[in-house]
Structure formats: C-alpha cells, structure tokens
Ligand SMILES: Nc1ncnc2c1ncn2[C@@H]1O[C@H](COP(=O)(O)OP(=O)(O)OP(=O)(O)O)[C@@H](O)[C@H]1O
C-alpha cells in the first residue's frame with residue numbers, strides 16, 4: 001500500500017504525519033519505506049537520516065531514471081536504514097529544487113511509479129511526504145500512489161486550500177491514476193477547547209468530505225520529537241499524541257482491509 005500525504009498549503013503537518021505514520025507502521029512490524037520528495041528534507045532529517053554525506057538520495061534516483069547517472073544502481077541503493085527496526089527512508093536532497101524543471105521538461109513524472117513498483121516486494125507499506133506545492137514531485141507521488149491523505153491544520157485559509165487541492169488532484173487522478181483513493185482529511189494541531197476548529201471540521205463534513213475520526217492534537221512533544229530526530233512512536237510510545245498516531249494508523253489499516 002502506497003500512501004501520499006499531500007497538501008499544497010505549507011506547514012500543515014505533512015512531514016510530521018508521514019514520518020509518524022511510517023514509524024508507527026514499522027513499530028507494528030511492517031517493513032516500511034518513507035519517501036521524502038520535499039527538497040527541504042524535513043522528514044528525512046526527522047527520521048535521523050543525514051543527507052549531507054556521500055550517500056545516494058531520491059535526487060540521484062531521479063537522475064538515474066532520467067538517464068543522467070553514469071553507473072546504474074538498483075533502486076535499493078537509494079534507500080537508507082534508520083535506527084528503527086523496519087523503518088527505511090528514501091531521502092530528499094536540496095538539489096531536487098534545481099532538478100525539477102529539467103525532469104518536468106523531459107516528462108519524467110511516471111518514473112517514481114516505476115521505481116516504487118520495482119521495490120514492491122521489499123516493503124509492506126510506503127508513505128510519501130510531499131512539498132507544499134502541486135509541482136512535479138507531488139504529481140509524481142500522486143501518480144505512483146494507491147491513495148492520498150490530506151492534513152488540515154484547523155486554519156480558516158485551509159478550507160479554501162482544500163477545495164483547490166481536490167480540484168487539482170481529482171483532475172490528475174482522472175488523467176493519470178484512476179484507481180487513486182482519497183482516504184481522508186487528517187485533522188492536525190487540534191485544540192478541543194477552541195471554537196474555530198470544531199466549526200471548520202463541521203464545514204468539511206458539510207461538504208461531505210471524508211474526515212478521519214482520530215484527530216492529532218497540538219503538543220510541544222511534536223517539536224521535541226523533531227529536535228531529537230525521533231518520531232513519537234519511538235520517543236514516547238505512551239504519550240497522548242503517540243497514541244493518537246497509533247489510532248490514526250489503525251483507522252487507515254482498517255479502511256484498507258474493508259476496501260479489499
Ligand atoms: N500536532 C502538532 N503539534 C504541535 N506542533 C505541530 C504539530 N504538527 C506539526 N507541528 C509543527 O508545525 C510545523 C509544520 O509541521 P510540518 O513540518 O510537519 O508541516 P509540513 O506540512 O510538512 O510543512 P511544509 O509545507 O513546510 O513541508 C512544525 O514546526 C511542526 O513542529
């Protein structure tokens with residue numbers, strides 16, 4: 001199962017959610033790959049993988065599939081293990097930003113799908129973190145994936161962003177990946193005491209949009225886990241928000257079983 005976490009709005013929790021769901025999946029015994037397609041490399045860094053070394057990254061993978069890499073490497077060569085059993089990362093690199101135009105001009109958008117298909121036997125679950133843009137990389141991810149999740153940060157501008165996002169993604173789905181499923185909206189940075197988040201969630205439901213039952217609350221523990229470069233299921237498995245990620249992960253798994 002390959003899931004993309006996407007919202008073109010910045011700072012809504014894409015990297016936090018993709019890394020923590022991937023970590024929870026690994027913790028449950030699934031061999032899990034986190035693909036980081038954002039040149040910022042936040043989820044790569046979060047999982048403790050360094051990209052400022054000589055190791056290969058997803059940027060090299062794109063160069064290879066575009067035919068710009070002198071020595072061909074198998075897809076596994078671009079993947080790094082983490083300190084956590086079962087969790088692997090296909091790391092991002094800042095050079096993704098410079099590569100984008102050339103890859104797009106040369107129609108390489110389907111190459112991620114081909115590479116992930118070659119890795120299908122090696123991973124039980126794949127989570128893909130995307131940049132805050134509907135650009136070459138997020139499109140490549142949405143073409144390669146089985147489904148997508150949309151993080152929502154309980155901000156008024158986010159409602160309008162979701163309408164635009166769905167228009168874009170549904171058009172891409174119709175043209176390039178008809179089996180892509182919209183699994184739902186993940187409510188992040190939820191504050192049960194405030195009125196606005198509850199109203200905004202009501203507005204999403206009034207549009208008949210699928211919203212996951214399990215919300216992710218706002219907590220400084222998320223920032224602490226970023227600074228310790230340790231996803232929550234490994235840093236503090238019994239913390240309230242780790243349990244929320246565990247329940248969200250279960251909700252996803254359950255939906256997957258019932259849709260089969
Ligand atoms: N549940 C949460 N509680 C507290 N802080 C959070 C939570 N989720 C995310 N954050 C904070 O919000 C900020 C943005 O989160 P994150 O980097 O995951 O978003 P993003 O959508 O990946 O951003 P970008 O669009 O830049 O890639 C970070 O500083 C992160 O620590």
Ligand SMILES: [Mg+2]
Pocket residue numbers: 014015016038042043129130
């Ligand atoms: Mg991010």
